[in-house]
Amino acid sequence: MVDLTRRRLMATSTAAALGASVSGVASASESEISEGDTPGAPSVKGSLKRLSTTAFGAEVTGPFVFEDGSLLYSLQHPEEANTEPFDRAAVGYFSGFNFEFDGNNDDFSEVGIPDTEAKQREVRSEVGDYEILIQGxxxxxGGAERLGVAQTPDGTDITQDNFAGTQYGGAATNPDCNQFVPTDDEGTEGYLYTNWENSPGGLSRVYISQDENGEWSADPEDAMNIPNTDGLRELGGTxxxxxxxxxxxxxxISSEENYAHPxxxxxxxxxxxxxxxxxxxLLGGCQFWNRPNPSEIAGAIGTYAEEGDLDEAWGPQGYWALTGVEFLAYYLGAEVPDGDEEPGESVVTPIDDVYPNPYRYGYHVDVREPTAEEPEPMKYWVAGRASWEAPDxxxxNKTLYGCSDGDSKGIYKFVADEPIPSYENTDNIAGTIYAPKITNDAANAEEAGQRNSPANTNLEVEWIELGHxxxxxxxxxxxxxxDVTQTDYLTTHTEYSEDELGLDVSYNQAIREADLEVIENGNQNYISNEExxxxxxxxxEAGPDGVDEELRKVPFLEMRAAAKEIGASIEFNKAEGVDSVDDSQPGDFVYxxxxEFNDDLADETGDIRMDRVDGGVVFRAELEPNYNVSTLExxxxxxxxxxxxxxxxDGLRNIDxxxxxxxxxVLCCEDGFxxxxxxxxxxxxxxFQPNVSLDVDSIAVGYGATGAAELTASSLPTGFSGAEVTVSVTNPEVATITGVEFPEELGLTESTVGSDGTSATLRFAxxxxxxxxGGRNIPVATLTLRGVDTGTTDLELEVTQMxxxxxxxxxxxxxxxxxVTGPPTVAGGSAPTDxxxxxxxxDLNGNGRLDYEDIQILFDNFDADSVTMNKSAxxxxxxxxxxxDDIVSLYEDIN
Known part of the structure; x- marks a missing residue:
């Protein structure tokens, strides 16, 4: 199979990645890095309409739209002082409301701002009442479990009421993602899966159904917490x-936001x-994962600095997310240390029997057989480990985009070798992970003090292969x-034996010595800095496939560190959302x-240097023919x-x-409370209702051959009566327009092609x-173009009236x-094709496929003018x- 994702990103105006459409231009603006009047902030390329405001203290998370257009979302961590029932974490739907799916925001009335305390204490909208389906x-x-609360193997709820140690968020207070899996053809009954942002992590399944009046209800008796099943516990939980x-x-799919991985x-x-x-x-929080009381490392570092053991204090990135690691150990079956600790207190005595492996957390979890009596969860270990906020x-069925949340993080890509459902054994899923490289020269910052607004600047992305x-x-x-435990943290990084700890040597003394050793030389219990x-x-030196076998694990288990080490653009701050339409196809958008557009995105270093917008930015990227994205608009x-x-x-603040x-x-949720x-x-x-976009295909044609480029409208939410459009070829030496055809649906059509083929004017009604x-990607015309000479040309559109x-x-x-016009015939026969x-x-022999004869032709004609004068091909x-190596690379593609 041809490995499309290895291919280069061509320059925008001369050889843009085939299939990528480009819009907008970079514009420099004078601004300081500090908060200021950034041009274009706030702004929308389309229209933005507020459907709901949530209750005080709560984020809007986990939106889901059912087949009939009804809507639900999660009420995440609301303040307990709110009006009942908005005082407790929940998932609810809007009674009596359905989106009309016509692409037009006219199907609901905008809710006003909550200008009184009473309005701020409740969930509000103009579309219907927010009805609670489930609550944490x-x-x-039958009372054996509580929704969203993980348990130990013996069935004890893991809460601070029952265990000593820290917990990441109150149990079942942070519902996030919701996904509905129907069990009938109408989509009126099935299972609602809900994420719970805790450690141990939560993922619940609740049976819900819709009555004849369109109202939804939940059955708590037909509900389960997936972490309490053997299948997920065997994976280490989440x-x-x-x-x-x-x-x-x-x-x-449920993604683990493992903030503690840096x-x-x-x-x-x-x-x-x-x-x-x-x-x-310099170190990040993960180096202290198996430290007793891991989340207290920042305070300990402050003490060491005060006492002269360190030059100064700092907080290792992600250390605060080490809360809940001890509770994760109890979830796996660890015994509570035999010390003086009480429930809710910190634990100093090391856990030495069962302890979570850090490399088991920070993945996408796929719940296979989701409607079975006991689902079958699996993790995409091969897609890389990060602080995954969202997958898409x-x-x-092969390409996955993911956002890693937090400061100085990445957006990543995974591409499976074959469609994922085709693998009978999920262990056999094979693929490649990629990190981004922003290639538009520090966001086109021309000189110091000249900065672009992120509202007006596209980001051009080239994907760097990390490993397969x-x-x-x-x-x-x-x-x-x-098998690494907290005791190993102490015995590996000090000279004390396990027998000495707690007896001849106090735990606090051993922890201090171990901390200082880890700060100096790294945590030797896990992958080392030197590796x-x-x-x-x-x-x-040798590329991702040329590393030693024992080092192949590095980019998969330490994705962020590996990507940073080879110069990827790991600069995104709080990448919190990524999505495209279901069953997306080339030409669709990924959002x-x-x-937040600050910190690494708005400083003096790195690949992205722009004005600061603390309210954040939503980008979109068009899927190319190989499902790659190369331009973030x-x-x-x-x-x-x-x-x-x-x-x-009325602006969108801190997109989630x-x-x-x-x-x-596109539904846009805020996390800016x-x-x-x-x-x-x-x-x-x-x-968000996007502007109508008129798009012309990117194509490749053979030398002297013709090809068809379709002209489409992204959407027509208010319908369509007619338009006049001009299409131009910027470089007529490469290609010319020879004809125009229109869909039969358009009743009146007319086209005029210039005598030199450089442009065509289209009129249609x-x-x-x-x-x-309400349709999407509506074809309005098809252009026929002839390849005149080898090279690349832009196809530009101008709308006179629509x-x-x-x-x-x-x-x-x-x-x-x-x-792109391909090269002339290499060795007789047909012209090569892409x-x-x-x-x-x-395809050097022009038979429409890649085969061994193509390898031989390239080898035999390597010095011929038809090859040497067409290097880009x-x-x-x-x-x-x-x-x-070009011959070798082509040979590898066929194997």
Missing amino acids: REPIN RINCYGDLSPWETP RVSLTNTVGDVVEAGSGEG FQGD ATNGEVKEWIAEYD IVEWAAQYE FGIS PVITGPDFTDSPQDAD NVYAMRDGR GGPARSYPNDGLYV DVDGNVEA DDESGNAIDAQTRRGVL VDGDGFFE YDFNENGRLDF
């Missing part, structure tokens, strides 16, 4: 289950630690660290929500936190979950009303395409020149 900690399963997805194969803090790299000879001021599986493995291989690598640096050195920009309430009250509906609209700028403290649920409002079904002007934006739409012409290893 309510009895389920921690901090945040958002998720419904896979194309209709299984719920090895190094912020912009530091492991190489910095090795070079400095110490991790002082694409319609090819199978799920089973990564699982085996993880298992190597299963990561050596992996990076071998990677730079990425960046909750800002469509919603939040307010500056120095903006006045007049500007900020994004949810793409099937009609092209209590921040400045607004006149009210509540978070809201907004609905829907006189019979065949183009219905009207909706009522005669009102449609303010349509345009997205240009790219045409069989997979990636801009490379691997045959640079299969993407190093900017022709060499024999």
